[in-house]
Structure formats: structure tokens, C-alpha cells
Amino acid sequence: xxxxxxxxxxxxxxxxxxxxxxxxxxxxxxxxxxxxxxxxxxxxxxxxxxxxxxxxxxxxxxxxxxxxxxxxxxxxxxxxxxxxxxxxxxxxxxxxxxxxxxxxxxxxxxxxxxxxxxxxxxxxxxxxxxxxxxxxxxxxxxxxxxxxxxxxxxxxxxxxxxxxxxxxxxxxxxxx
Numbered sequence: 001x002x003x004x005x006x007x008x009x010x011x012x013x014x015x016x017x018x019x020x021x022x023x024x025x026x027x028x029x030x031x032x033x034x035x036x037x038x039x040x041x042x043x044x045x046x047x048x049x050x051x052x053x054x055x056x057x058x059x060x061x062x063x064x065x066x067x068x069x070x071x072x073x074x075x076x077x078x079x080x081x082x083x084x085x086x087x088x089x090x091x092x093x094x095x096x097x098x099x100x101x102x103x104x105x106x107x108x109x110x111x112x113x114x115x116x117x118x119x120x121x122x123x124x125x126x127x128x129x130x131x132x133x134x135x136x137x138x139x140x141x142x143x144x145x146x147x148x149x150x151x152x153x154x155x156x157x158x159x160x161x162x163x164x165x166x167x168x169x170x171x172x173x174x175x176x
Contacts, residue, residue, distance in 0.1 A: 006128045008137045011050040011081040011091075015042040019073045030069040035095065038077055039063070039111060043091040046079035047115035050089055051127040055115040058088060059151055067108040069097040075108075082137070083144035087124035088116045090144045112147060 015038065023034045040057055047055040069075055079093045095109035119125045132141040146165045152158035153166070160166065 004128060005131045006050055007131045007133055008080055008082070008141070009133065011046045011079075011130075013042050013045040013049060013079045015045075015077045017075050017077075019069055019071050019075060021071060024071050027068070028071040030071075030073070030075065032063075032065055035065075035069070035075075035109065036060070036063060038075070039079075039093045039095065039109070040113065042077040042079040043093050043113040044115060046081055046091050047089045047117070050081040050084060050130065051117040053117035053119075053125060053127070055089070055117050056122075057113060058116045059114040059155070061112040061114075061147070061151070063109060063111045065109065067097065067106050069095075069108055070099070072099075074098040074100060079113075080137075081130055082112070082132075082140040083148075084127045084130045085148065087118075087126055088114055088148075089127055089130075090114055090148065092140055114148075114151065 017038060019030045023030055025031050044055055044057065074097070076096045076098065077093060079091050082090045082092045091113045093109075093111050093113060094107060096105055097108045098105045117125050117127045130141065132138045149158060149163040149166050153160055153163055
């Protein structure tokens with residue numbers, strides 16, 4: 001039986017890779033699909049650490065490619081669970097590219113992935129509640145419910161009227 005609560009820091013997963021020729025496009029930059037693959041792996045490790053279960057990817061929020069990651073750069077991906085719900089967990093991933101010869105580091109990507117913990121038959125199973133401890137963890141935790149409600153609305157699984165945290169976005173002139 002999983003623990004009732006777990007600190008967010010226990011889900012931290014870090015992965016470091018060097019961009020090699022096989023990972024690049026014709027402009028010698030890391031291919032977006034390869035980066036998303038790495039993001040999915042590090043985020044899954046984070047979700048597994050929190051839940052102590054096998055997890056499956058349920059959704060990927062917007063992934064913007066704000067800076068190219070060049071051949072030879074070192075890519076560091078950090079993932080941490082921001083909030084857990086019944087069987088699902090939101091994971092924040094940040095990606096930094098480092099050009100070692102110049103010492104330059106750039107935050108290139110951030111995203112939120114959602115994972116669901118499953119049992120041996122592939123059925124959703126409950127996960128521990130997340131305990132945020134730092135100001136950054138608390139900020140991500142508080143905003144996670146709004147992000148979740150927005151995901152559910154966009155997927156057609158929740159009506160905007162039921163999105164308690166988002167009503168002001170959908171009905172700005174309506175009082176709660």
C-alpha cells in the first residue's frame with residue numbers, strides 16, 4: 001500500500017545527455033521528437049518515484065521550442081511531480097542546454113506531463129498525496145488544479161461550469 005503523502009522532492013529525477021549527430025536534424029540541432037522522448041522518460045521516472053507504481057503517459061501540455069539545442073550541447077532534464085490527484089500526477093519538466101566550451105547555459109523548454117499509475121492489469125490505481133515544501137513547489141502545486149481543469153475541459157471531459165478554479169477565465173463578468 002502506498003504512503004498517504006510524499007514530499008515533492010522525493011520525485012525529483014535528473015537526466016543528462018549529450019546531443020550526438022544521430023539526434024540532430026539537417027541544421028545540426030536536436031530533433032524535437034528526440035527531446036520529447038527524453039522528456040517523457042525523465043517525467044515517467046519522476047512519476048514512478050512518487051507513486052512506486054508503473055505509470056503511463058496520459059497527456060502532454062504545450063511544448064514550445066524556444067531555443068535550439070545544438071550538436072555537442074549537453075542537455076539536462078529535470079522532472080518533479082507538482083501535484084497528485086486520485087491516480088494521476090502532474091509532472092513539471094525543465095530542459096537546459098549547456099555549451100560547455102563557452103560555459104553558456106540556456107533554459108530551452110518547460111512542460112507539464114500527466115501520468116496515471118496503473119496496476120498489473122493496466123487499471124488506474126491510487127497514488128500518494130503530494131506534499132509541497134518550498135515556495136516554488138507550493139506555487140506549482142496551487143496552479144496544478146487550474147491546469148488540470150483546463151486539460152479536462154479541452155479534452156471534453158469537464159464542462160467549464162464545473163471548473164471551479166477557472167470560472168473567472170470563462171465567465172469574467174459572472175460572480176462566483
